[in-house]
Amino acid sequence: MSVHIKHRIRDGSIWLLTLLGISALHRARTRRRGPLVRVIAFHHIKDVEWFERTIAFLVRDFHVLTPEEFHLRAFDLERINVLITFDDGYASWVSRALPVLEKYGVTAIFFIISGLLNKAKDQAARQAFFKERLCIVPKPALTWEGAAMLVAHGHTIGGHTVTHARLSTLSAADIEKEIHENKHALESQLGVPLTDFAYPFGRHSDYSEESRNSATKAGYTHCYSAESGFFVDEATDIPRTLIERGQSTASIGRWIRGGYDVFALLNMFK
Ligand SMILES: [Zn+2]
Structure with a gap:
């Protein structure tokens, strides 16, 4: 089955689950343990108009948290709290995402691969890195100067x-x-202490108990996966819901409200 058809079946099923009230049940169950908090992740931003539409929607329909609020657990008790994160290291974070985030007064966590930034200005090395390490089509990479700009803007x-x-x-x-080397490189180049770490690829099978222990030993207090779900507490891996390129705001809304979690739990439609 093609990915396109699989996604259509998945999205239709999520729509149906939402309509039947299954997402609402899932939220009610989660809410008994505390406020509703969801961490979402973006990667490369290809289309700035889509990104602005998405951020405007998030700000309007949810309570968008700053990373500080997330760390302090300063959550809104009524609305769904959303923390925005980005993974890897793309030039589009500075050229496309940053101006939109500024416009809407939103701050985010940017999870950075230090080895990629070291290769950002060497085209051949950068392209090989994307193909071999991330298994994706090469894209312009974030530079160290770009990463410093994110820090300067409060991210x-x-x-x-x-x-x-x-x-x-x-x-x-x-x-x-x-x-450890990644943390040291980012802290020394950017002059900020790091408390947040995201496992590459991020599915349960992509990391181990040892990864968690090593991250804790390095001084990380918050470790993020790419398994979809609501946040429970920082003592366990923090689930994240990956937003897809070009995904409609209606669909993103259903995922944030819990529609995708059931499928993610069953390991379906990946
Ligand atoms: Zn990644």
């Missing part, structure tokens, strides 16, 4: 390893190297 930087390694496949020594 938070998080760790995402040196080479976007699938941590579950590495030895304990290599896991430590990936996590």
Whole structure:
């Protein structure tokens, strides 16, 4: 089955689940344990108009948290809280995302692969990195100057390893190297302490208990996966819902309200 058809079946099913009130039940169950909080993740921003439409929608329909509010658990008790994050390191974060975030007064966490930034200005090395490490079509990469600009605009930087390694496949020594060297490079180049770390690829099978221990040892207090769900507490891996390129605001809204979690739990439609 093509990805396109799979996605159409998935989106139709999520729409139906929402209509039947299953998402509302899921929210009611989660709310018994505390406020509703969801962390979402973007990657490369291809279309600035789509991105602005999405941010305007998030600001209007949800309570968008700053990273500080998230760390302090300063949550809105009535509305769904949303924390915005970005993964990897793309030039589009500065050229397209930053002006929109500024316009709407939104701050986010940017999880950065330090090895990619080191290659940002070497086209051949950068392209090879995207193909081999991220398994995606090469895109212009964030530079260290760009990362400093994000910091200067009040955004938070998080760790995402040196080479976007699938941590579950590495030895304990290599896991430590990936996590510690990345944190050290970002902190020394940007002059900010890091407390947030996102596992590359981010599905349960992509990281291990050892990855979590190594991140904690490095001084990270918040570790983020890419498994969809509502936030429960920082002592466990923090779930994140990955927003797809070009996804409609109606669909993003259904995912944030919990429609996608059921499918994610069943490991379907990935
Ligand atoms: Zn990544």
